[in-house]
Amino acid sequence: MRDEQITAALLDWYDRHARVMPWRVGPGERRAGVRPDPYAVWLSEVMLQQTTVAAVRDYFRRFTARWPTVGDLAAAEDGDVMGEWAGLGYYARARNLLKCARVVAGEHGGRFPDSRAELLKLPGIGPYTASAVAAIAFDRPETVLDGNVERVISRLRLVETPLPAAKPELTDLAGELTPVERPGDYAQAVMDLGATICTPKSPACGICPWREPCLARAAGVQADLPRKAPKKAKPVRYGIAYLARRADGAWLLERRPESGLLGGMLGWPGSEWGEAPEEAPPVAAEWQDVGAEVRHTFTHFHLRLALRVAEVPEGVRPERGSFLPRDRFRPSDLPTVMRKAFDLAATARRD
Template sequence: MRYSADAQDLLAWYDRHARVMPWRVSPTDRAAGIRPDPYAVWLSEVMLQQTTVAAVRDYFRRFTARWPGIRDLAAAEDAEVMGEWAGLGYYARARNLLKCARVVANDLNGRFPDTYDGLLALPGIGPYTAAAISSIAFDRAETVLDGNVERVMARLHDIHDPLPGSKPLLKEKAAALTPSVRPGDYAQAVMDLGATICTPKSPACGICPWRDPCAARAEGTAADLPRKMPKKAKPTRYGIVYLGRRADGAWLMERRPDKGLLGGMLGWPGTDWGEHVADTPPCPANWQDLGTEVRHTFTHFHLILTVKVADLPLGQSAGNGFFVEKTDFRPSDLPTVMRKAFDLARTA
């Protein structure tokens, strides 16, 4: 039974300082025999991919209030789930969320696999998420390696090889520390350590439970780690969105294709995004340029959108889009970039 002194020190720290999260079972409750809900662990881990805890909390609460179990989510309408996800970003996660929920509900009798390999076979679950769920929900001794853990391992072992090339070495170091006793608590503990003590800037080394064995602290290099390869400059793309409102208050809208950026999300008709843009409105109308721009940054590029608005007659054809009645339109269902355009048009 592997249970190193370092793991013991970290777990003792976690027992006192564990963050309180709506999806987490506290170490005290786990010790009393209360087990995590795999549905809650899975949902939170998918939401937390490339997203902060602060941003996820309210989304998690809304999702679990509306769809308290995996069968509830599996039975939900796609548009309702995509609308509830709006603003959280990385919308492929929401599409995969529904695919995974339906596989678990329909093919696995509503029960998540309790092993890394079984979880990895599900839609939208990659190596990190499979390790996190199997560890946190099922107490499997899997190695969890997110950005926080990478930073902790790089500093603990004073590893100067830059990311992403150093990932295999960092995972090897993390695996050597992962205990077979309380692996779920340990996984959350090492992530908490990176999020609250071993932070990217100004790490609080003086109060760290691993300050003594930390090689980077001894060498005075902690603040410089982990090293990363220089990022390439992001290109800028351009586009036009058209906000047309019918005389009865209905909005002309479209739903983006399932594949691609903002896939499956509600939005405004618009041009393709690229270096050069042709003005191609969705229907004939007196389209007026607001004279202002929407600026938004995605993972791989910056986007600048020109916003054009028009009043449309009652008999206007929707073309390739559709009209959303005034009473059914919810700006909160829009992804952030589309909501920015709406906010500009509303205040113009």
């Protein structure tokens, strides 16, 4: 099967099976002349970095409802954007999202650059996202290489080199199949294929548009590709978080430093997270031990977070953090681990 036929077979499949997404201009619409909004494409692509479509859907809708244009987002308060991103994870994305919006609004007249090279210069836009926005929003013949494409191409071409060493080779192989016509549809088609047919564990080869040319399937090794280096075990870290409620219902919270874990997000003041944390109460009070701990897993460690709660009178001055009035505190503004702590403390207080 020639490369052009392989490409055509996938586009043909995409025309019939493209998934519907709030940010996507489907193949039919595109054919009718509808062009995607680059802002929507960029926003969705950043949200989709290492994140499932299901998790992104509602966040995308809330963001675009609240900030319909890149100019609106650029003018937003940092805390509002971080709060709206809360729960989606990888919070550097939200910080870079704002930086990027402000560069586009301030230095590019509110229009996203339409070339991969220019997009690559923007904060939070790396090789994948630059190609994705160039291809999907501007129909540039750029090649996307994400986890889906790595899997699909390593199987199609029987690439046995383990990741991430195989990336350059996979980039070349993927590039050979990228068409000059409909590159935006093609980019989305390969990713849809990887997400729905050519899945990690049990690929549905029987209904795959590439079942004939697929070398891994011919060899019967499709489920073993791509090869990857084994992952390191996650250590367990321990920490203590302090939830202080003032008599008027305000909660003691702090804005975390801009860099590092949960950077820029709201959180409960607490100890360091390590082997044996020391008590670090942010305000003098009668702290009560909550008889349960939050268990939460981050990318590279497991956390067991002990909780202390206290009721404090109005007028106290905390050593760390500041009191957020009851009507300005939304638990949904917290990153998940901090929201878990709030939920658990609330449950324990009722018991």
